[in-house]
Amino acid sequence: MSKLLAVGTVAFDAIETPFGKTAKILGGSGTFVGLAASQFGVETGVVSVVGGDFPQSYLEMMNAKGVDTTGIEIIKEGKTFFWSGKYHNDMNSRDTLITELNVLEHFSPVVPEAFKAAEIVMLGNLHPLTQASVLDQMAVTPKLTVLDTMNFWMDIALDDLHDVLKRVDVITINDEEARQLSGEYSLVNAAKKIHKMGPKYVVIKKGEHGALLFNEGKMFYAPALPLAEVFDPTGAGDTFAGGFCGYLAKTEDVSFNNMKNAIIYGSNLASFCVEKFGTSRMESLTSDEVKNRLQAFKELTQFDIEIS
């Protein structure tokens, strides 16, 4: 069992969807990655920062799930990062209503000693220089480094992004971001160009349309499980990434073939995440539920044509 280090946000979210509206609830990429990875019993350390307003009970919930929170710095006089958004009826697009960076503005991640040799590192969607500073702190080169990013960093810090991309193995981005980063419309061609920037593996997240994994000519596709209702998509992408990294950490096998399984696990966990607001579904999720839904993924995708 490998250790997983996950750097990302731990935050308050306030979410409005056609199904309802929340007060400030627990959110953040680091939170969702940690909760997803905890499904595999992997030792996961989350590195982040929160303010004095962050409830101790949230940290305790994460600890109870097996998430190590010693890397979550608490700035007593500061306020926790806060994001508020409203989803449109199609659940695929949303408006950001509020973004208060607060303590995140001067976030300088410090990797705890216990995770400086983590075999798998997940660099959440942060400034590329912040992501690079995490790699600088590692005592040994990780077996696998996964980086998440977004169009915002391509717009304001492209050179820094290119620098850190040279140091990572896997990039996870959505289809529009892959097109922006590569200048290619075709995702096949986009992946080719992104390989040349560094990452040998390119994971393209397409939301309800699933996810594609590219590895220098090889491809794998995992659908999103079609659901009767998507209640709240917040955190689905991070849960996907956490499931991906968590499975690889558990199995200690970072081959392309095993990444196929990891992508399926990521999609599987993400399909639960969207069933309730915020982290609540991931908090209550059991391993039996995960297993049953894996069977649904098999039935959804597996066929038996004999090629004669």
Next chain:
Amino acid sequence: MSKLLAVGTVAFDAIETPFGKTAKILGGSGTFVGLAASQFGVETGVVSVVGGDFPQSYLEMMNAKGVDTTGIEIIKEGKTFFWSGKYHNDMNSRDTLITELNVLEHFSPVVPEAFKAAEIVMLGNLHPLTQASVLDQMAVTPKLTVLDTMNFWMDIALDDLHDVLKRVDVITINDEEARQLSGEYSLVNAAKKIHKMGPKYVVIKKGEHGALLFNEGKMFYAPALPLAEVFDPTGAGDTFAGGFCGYLAKTEDVSFNNMKNAIIYGSNLASFCVEKFGTSRMESLTSDEVKNRLQAFKELTQFDIEIS
């Protein structure tokens, strides 16, 4: 080996894509369905209508592929249906530049005697009353009737569409049309409602995002093969449907499990169709090419998680 009866258009297309522009070339849903089904050596009869301007050589090409064209009425004094369209850079949206119905305006399909007992019937995208008139002519109830339709018929002939839907087993529509027909945004819920209208099987085509097959609670998903270049999407949906029907006709097995394979075959053939303008790629396609790409579909989708 079952017989396949395919009713649809046989037409001239003039297509513009970012890759180039064609003069009037061979097109039409019946044409693409027939060419796709011919890959399986299935006896396929196409029922359609063309004008005196339709080249004999096109009919001969279809005959050479094993497509029976005795059901294609030739109205000497009339002109062949003509469609012209221009695709946008994303290849997912297009503008129709010209639609000349011509002989199609008064099309009254006549099913040839040799196909009145065809086991599989594919009702192409035509007026629902025209589709119904084909079923009225069948000497025996087909083993499987597949119907394709579009938003246009939902707008102007919804009652007629509902009437014919009661008589078919499979409907193929795209995601937006499924939403329009059912009034449900979620495709899972849309399929449930459409089942109640008649079709036990609902195939939802999502273009570059693949296709979903629903059968009263059961689901199967086939991705579109990610391609470096989509040259011309015209006919891809009809080729998909022709591959689906052709495979079912060849294997004489219309179970849900075999429909999974049929969906994969449909996606496989459609991935070739888009590589060149019009029918040209389907005309040159060999069975070895189809087999090789089936292997690519397996690698793209198959994984081996043991559920313990």
